[in-house]
Amino acid sequence: VSLSPESRAGLIEAVGAAWAREDPDALIAYGTDALQTGRPADLVLLPRTAAEISAIAANCNGDRIPLVVRGGGTGYTGGSVPVRGGVVVSMERLNRILEIDEENLLAVVQPNVVTGDLQDAVEARGLFYPPDPASLRRSAIGGNVAECAGGPRAFKYGTTKRYVLALEAVLPTGEVLRTGSKAVKNVVGYDLTQLLVGSEGTLAIITEITLRLVPKPAAQATLRASFRDIASAVAGVSALLAARVVPATLELIDEVSLRAVERHLGRRLAPEDARALLIVEADGVPPGVAEELNRVEAACRAAGAIDLDRAASDDERHRIWDARRELSHALRALAPLKINHDVVVPRGRVPQLYTLIDRLGHAHGLLVAAFGHAGDGNIHVNFLIDPADPDQVARAATAQRQLFEGVVALEGSISGEHGIGLAKAPYLELELSADVIALMKRLKAAFDPNGILNPGKIWR
């Protein structure tokens, strides 16, 4: 699209000239996210209130101008990329924690609060916001809600959706809505709140979020179990599920990832013959935590763990978690491009998933790092490639399609945390039937009759 002078003037007026950006650097910077496949916006606006956002939406809707909302820009599927141009609305000025309500165990926040900052603020009051995507020090809570972010603690605590009680949201046609309430149970009409969570910025513009909090666990303890190979570590996961032990987190790290992060941190993280790790955390009241980790240790030992390292102090726990938290950075050193797929299978089928990953890596001659939320069956499969090598790019594309076909055959899903966005839109039909997609498009039209909000995402 190209904006008419009238459209442009009306849009800038909605926020004031000081809060519009039109220089080429800004247009491309605000048009690019962690997918690293950007497209310049035609105009970037930085509103401060829902009323300003409503005015922007009404303008865009009237003039049929694409409107794309941007939070922290940390999404892996291009959710905030304006693929059809138009206006990028950055939420950066809606960045306040409005309320931490200790009496009712909830928080009211604006969408651009950084998730980790919210966690720090509520933990200082003895409360806890569990979802912990790897990007939590940079990602905005609004983006977490739009994509339904997960993280290691989802194993015990569930993903973002479990914590969203109420939303203020602006429809693309300009109406400002309130969904849900401050009560933890609510069955009044359709669950618009949960429909907006994970809708990838395509249905409405979230301007305020009411989150359920839980008490901060009295104690946390972490265990690192080292295994001789990935098969034994995966057997450890199965043994834990079979023993009905559900700790707070259950993370798996494969050999490629382990070596990369050891190199990155400049220290050994496990015995020399270890080729896979499990990181398990338990939380709750102290005697319960100790007992849970005893059960975890027994299951890991039975599955062939060659080393067990238990940490209770925060310092020691953080040392163990470094192996996981630094992983994304560490892998970037192995190849110029890391294509990160967050596939998910039924939780007992992680062994079959690793067999598939191994087969794809060998068949297509690709370096693959596969780690992640094994307890949830949600593994981050990273193809590490050189984008300048067209043959490698083509092989990665084939492997990617076969990976998605494989997880669907295992009755899983092509995305557990990152969403479809732009990156996975070509693969939607692998998982969803034509009737389901047609219904979703009718829902989209019920929110956004002119299709102005984040077009080109989920489907093309």
Place this chain on the structure above:
Amino acid sequence: VSLSPESRAGLIEAVGAAWAREDPDALIAYGTDALQTGRPADLVLLPRTAAEISAIAANCNGDRIPLVVRGGGTGYTGGSVPVRGGVVVSMERLNRILEIDEENLLAVVQPNVVTGDLQDAVEARGLFYPPDPASLRRSAIGGNVAECAGGPRAFKYGTTKRYVLALEAVLPTGEVLRTGSKAVKNVVGYDLTQLLVGSEGTLAIITEITLRLVPKPAAQATLRASFRDIASAVAGVSALLAARVVPATLELIDEVSLRAVERHLGRRLAPEDARALLIVEADGVPPGVAEELNRVEAACRAAGAIDLDRAASDDERHRIWDARRELSHALRALAPLKINHDVVVPRGRVPQLYTLIDRLGHAHGLLVAAFGHAGDGNIHVNFLIDPADPDQVARAATAQRQLFEGVVALEGSISGEHGIGLAKAPYLELELSADVIALMKRLKAAFDPNGILNPGKIWR
């Protein structure tokens, strides 16, 4: 409506004449649920498969005949009442547990499996399906999903929605859809699964449900705390929340309820001077459970509990739970009609809610029993009246509206578990804005363009 001979013949053909009911007793029996305000169906059909249901739906849609789905008939808001006549589709022949998948911790069931039977079956395998509505021995899991049922354990475990991973559902236009997957995380397209949960049979006909299970807790222990008055018991709830103690259940029983159930069971349930009870259950690994109940006891004692009774054996636990489970029956002895409202407030505002209830009971001269899920702020407010006394009926109607206005003013919700159905449809506008209701109606039309599925529910 009256069915044309052609419509009637086509509908009966879809299931076979042996599975259609047209006698007047059946038409009214299948048209009445626990709301006790029925309306006869024009035809009752008992299909066995999704394909048969698809044929029924296509017929009804083509001929614009209302179609109402019926499960266990235990709903309190008239969700299965055919208020505009038409066809009642009873799911009673779709009553099988199709699969209990221990490896992946899930179950696949047909909608008319009785919730309690499912719980027994999975607990025999060391697994656990937490949602426990009071009707669990009679209500169908499909109805639990359609209404998003809760229960005492929702305090720790959440309501039905947290356990529904995937659905097979038939659209009113006949398409058979599959939503979700067997993976515990799934962000592929809009969350149709969660949209259908709690949609009160107005969007689609659920024919198969895939449920997430959790490991059965290794230990459970129950505490009954007796208080001198309701204010002290409510203070006990606040003290627990302030102490950040979150057991598995936190139930509150007021004096009217306590005396009714003591009379019903023919035994004393608490010391003579007790006028309110809390029933608290903790579960998990044994040392954690013991420690949690220690914290609960300390908080209750500080709030003025006059007696604490802890039970760990199943027999003793069941004796404590009898006071709660028999409550609905016991209250029926107090008055010919019990109008049960499942209002909910932010969890810290239970004291304000009890102040409101007390005020309404006095102002309108009504006998009120108010008990329930105090930890969730979800209290069942029962007006106990004689429907033959028109003045009492009118006063109860006024009190009801004031109750709903009061919970909305407390930032709560007019229904936490039972849904809106027919009974609360006149009050929807108290909680939802005109823009929100308009959007919900557009969503309804996206599923059900001719409005044949359960018309007259949620809104009139």
